[in-house]
Amino acid sequence: MEDSSDTSLKRSKPHDEDDEGWETVERSSKKNKKAKKIPPKESSNYPSITFNYNAKLQSKIALDHLRNLILYIFAEGVSPQWVSISHRPQFRKIVALMVPGLEEAMFKQDVDFATYNDPRIDCIDPAARVLTSPDDYYPRLLKKDELPDILKDFADMFPHLWPVRTPGSERFGNMRSPLGTILTAPAEKPKEEKGKKGVQPAKEPKGWKDERTRVTEFLAMPEDFQQNGYVLHPACLPAERRKDFVWPDGWVHTGVENFEDGDVPEEEIEQGSVTAGREVLALDCEMCMTGQDEYSLTRISLVSWDGTVVLDELVRPDKPILDYVTRFSGITEEMLAPVTTTLRDIQAKLLTILHPRTILVGHSLESDLKALQLSHPFIIDTAILFPHNRGPPLKNSLKFLAQRFLKREIQKSVAGHDSIEDAKACLDLVKQKCEKGKSWGNHESQGENLFRRLHRAGKAYRANGGADATGGINVGKTSAMVDWGDPMRGAGAASTFPIGCKSDDEVVMGVQRALHGDPMAEQIPVGGVDFIFARFRELEVLQGWWNRNRSGNDGVSDVLSPPDLSELSLETCLRNLTQRIKYIYDSLPPCTAFIVFSGSGDPREMSRLQAMQAQYKKEYNAPGSNWDDLSVKWTDREDQALRKAVGIARNGIGFIGVK
Template sequence: MSGDDAASEKKREIDAVDEPFTQTKRQLKKQKKSHAAALTNNKPNMSFDLNNINKRNNRYGIHDIRDLVLHLAADGQKKNWMNVSHHSNIQHTVVLMVPGITSESLGIDKPSLSSAHPFSLSPRLDDAASNLIPVINKLYSHALPVRAPGDSQRLYSPAQHILNSPIPPPEKARQQKAAQEKAGVNLPNPAKLSPPVFLIDIDQMRDNAYPMPSWLGPDVKALPEYPLPLNDGVHDSDDLDKLSDEERTKVQDDGWLETPKLDVYPRLNNPRVYGLDCEMVMTDQGSQLARVTLIDYASSNKVLDELVKPEGNVVDYLSKYSGLTKEILDQAELSHKEAQDKFADFITPSTILIGHSLESDFKALKLRHPWVIDTALVYEHPRRMPFKPSLKWLMKKWCDREIQNGTDGHDPEEDAKSCLELLSKKIQYGRNFGSLPNEMESIFTRVARVKQSHLNSASNEQNKTGACVDYGNPGQFHGMKAKTSISCKNDDEIIDGVIETAQTHDLVYGRLTELQVALGWSNSPNDNGKEGEDKDKESQSNGNSVQSAPIESAYAALNRRIERLHEALPPNTALVIISPHSDPRPSLHLNQRRLAFQEAYKNANADVSKIDPDKIFMRDDDEKLLHEAEIAKTGMTFFCIK
């Protein structure tokens, strides 16, 4: 074989090896080209389905908009009120919350309060100049009237309803199975629940600002292991008379009562468990201990109930909550140190204390103790963390019993026994008792479970992604489950963040607030709750924060921002703009009057003659409140695909 023939043969061998890779590259290139053509030729589109809309006799809710967004961006079901053609070709979905867009600002007539029918955005011919947001009319032909969430008297957060959705049944079943499997872990065999099972951990103590024993420094990652009972009838004793001086809970040099650490904790069938409740008064040195109560879990007997002389001068007895008055507290004989010593007589290194948000009681008592069952943490608030349920609500919900109903303040014995009763319910009915079913999840969690379907992604196996662009720190709150969260200080930064993330994320949420601030509907989200003159000075001095602007200027700025956003969005991006409600101020003012009257009525022991006539809330006022609240819930939503 000649040299040329050998070279040709070698080339054929190399080509044969490379052929599969070459074909794959050609196929991918062809697929991408075909996909690009499909995106161009089969452009997605949205149109209202009037046949189904006309069957409704009330407006759609924010949750309906959320469900449509999940259909556009994730795996949500098709909605019968919106036709979406070439749905799979929608590449990105942007949801922009913009309170303050009203029919007046668009130069159109007010839609009906009850109608669900989309209304035209064509300005009135005789008043076209009143259209303050012309880009809306340019991008959208119609708007869908929506109803903001709320009860008969109040508005609820629209953002909470758009950003959280029901967990789909298959995912809920998976979570329930995982929870059942987890619940069986770490339990003794046979599994018998006992108080130690419900101890809060070191992270919960730190997150809720519990005073920590000095031996639990910031570098300590976990509490010592608290042995669960074996139910074999054999256990060590934690009798106080057998404790050495080093093992006793005692007052330290800094004035704090601290429980020491044991090298080995005894395994106890019946560990000491006490319900604890403290009452405080306000002094010129701040909040201070005025009463301490302990209830024994095993017997339900009150073992300690002492009034304590505050170290400072009392400026407010907080009688509404503490139940204490000057006459009662004048009977106190114990100093704070003496009260601590009496309390310590009941505490061993293994004692478990149970109460409701006990961090406040620990601080008042000046106590550092590691073993805590906090009913505000082992039971759940309906809105989940960081919200905590009140003890009054827990007792009504799970024990069907009313507490804290008197006008003379809280009864510490009643509160402590209530916490013990809630613990007993957990032990009797299991870990999941009092755990509200987790029916909702972040829409960003929902999106992240869905695989990308469009071929121009790096890999078809990648999951979809979400981004949250908002004021404050969305990454710690409603944007926690988003792949990307961007914190902003003004609406221009919001638009910048939405444009940036919309290029690479499947779902993007942003919120513009400067219009509603200019309208006086709300304070700037940068104000951090500051009031009055200080707030105004800060707003004026901070050039990067939201500032109150003339209303016309605010509308003009919004118009520019929406134009800039739409121009910068990638093709085949759905842009959903939600103006969730109308002016909330009339209903807010009436609600404040209603609450003030209720407080005055309670303080007057239901004697209306003792109430200032200007504070009386009449039946006509109540009817007006219902009407104004319904008007406040009137909003609108706009849909288009670039």
């Protein structure tokens, strides 16, 4: 393989002129300051990363540990306890390769690659792909004579195979994005906040720029309705299904024929208006218990965009109240004694208030709408807008969001919640999101892009930064993301040189460019960049994992569809992969940390069950649904199967070495 300058390079110069608001620290320009020579490999001060045999691991290392290792070597961070790092200042470069599809069982000596993906074998024991037991947290020593022939080169590059866990939750049936995890550095806590307990107010990451956004950009989509238990409005359904739409008894829906009915012509929208010509109303309801696990509406509040109370009424349920749950609802028997307003009265009022251009705002609004027995297609749910940092189905409470993002205490009264107070909190959260932009409030926004962190806080030492670098100074580390598709569409946009590719061979060529630079320094300077992140994908395609190990929008730079590799055998694919990784390893300059990791285990069964669960929720929450008519049924059996599948998907592997 030879270097090529044909690989797509998306940025013509390192970082934008204003550096996207991030502080840039220039390298020393003193001509008389020279970096020290690279130490010989046999010398006593050559850098190394070795397994710490004194470490008492309580669990498998996580993807976060690999990311934090990169940060510790090149920026700031706590020294890892699971490995010993010697002569950190001597490291010149770090290269990290993500290889989805690589599994621990492939490194078993007698593995038969011809039958490795036989579905009949998977059905017998899908967990057989993981050799180490769940309680075996320690790395496995790589012995060349105990590896398959096509993978023996791994023993020349790395001393150990590490079991690596991907963030997620078996209990909640989800797995976090491996790519998002590795490329998002944790937010640095200000010194004054360290050690503080309780909810801390959200702060803008360094270099944050507000992006004023129309409120219509935050509308829940049909898939959000399905995933969060909303009853679908007919306007959300395909035209051919609307004629057969049957409402359950007591339910009403707003007069919206088509989803497009809410659109406002651009000429009618006031310039700079975030409401985009729409009427925005915040809704909150209080409920009391009228049966076992049954709650009925007892108060409804509607608040307009300017904070005006549009509607605030108490409601007498049709059924007798068994428990007023006053500590939460704020409703007492005395309050409802003179009330004659019924649910039907409230429904009639809402149908006159809500129109096709109305947007309803609320927190976990599906509960309020079920209590109202009403459906509306234009919803903004703050529980979706500000996702839990551990992913769905977990949701942040409104009280937490108010504390963190509004610096406001709500729901403190011993007399119970105030629906007007809660509605105004939802409204203010949406207003804040409109002013700050789509990324605000996402858990990634409370972290920092890894490329930006290294560029902002990368350190040099006397060993590689000259005499001025005594003790470590901020110089900023240059970087490259080499990936299939367009890295500019995702996290790679923050790298100094995003390099787009169309094959694994192009990824190898892109890594070579990033390592050594262009011959005439046309774009990448001679000597290359400090940190390189690259991803191989052909094994991922062949394994059938393509795009299935993602959860949510993690900024992945994808091409439209995977290539056709049907003629390629698994053995040939692994042989090619090993040769590519070995080629990169052989071309690494001295004092380079080299990390290879899979990102996850096999996500296929997890993805299948998650799709099945989504279909079940879609059918179950449809008006007039009947259990016997469901095409998919979700029971404890399926729930347990999903938990097991998530556990398998979270079991990845990694390799760590130094050239």
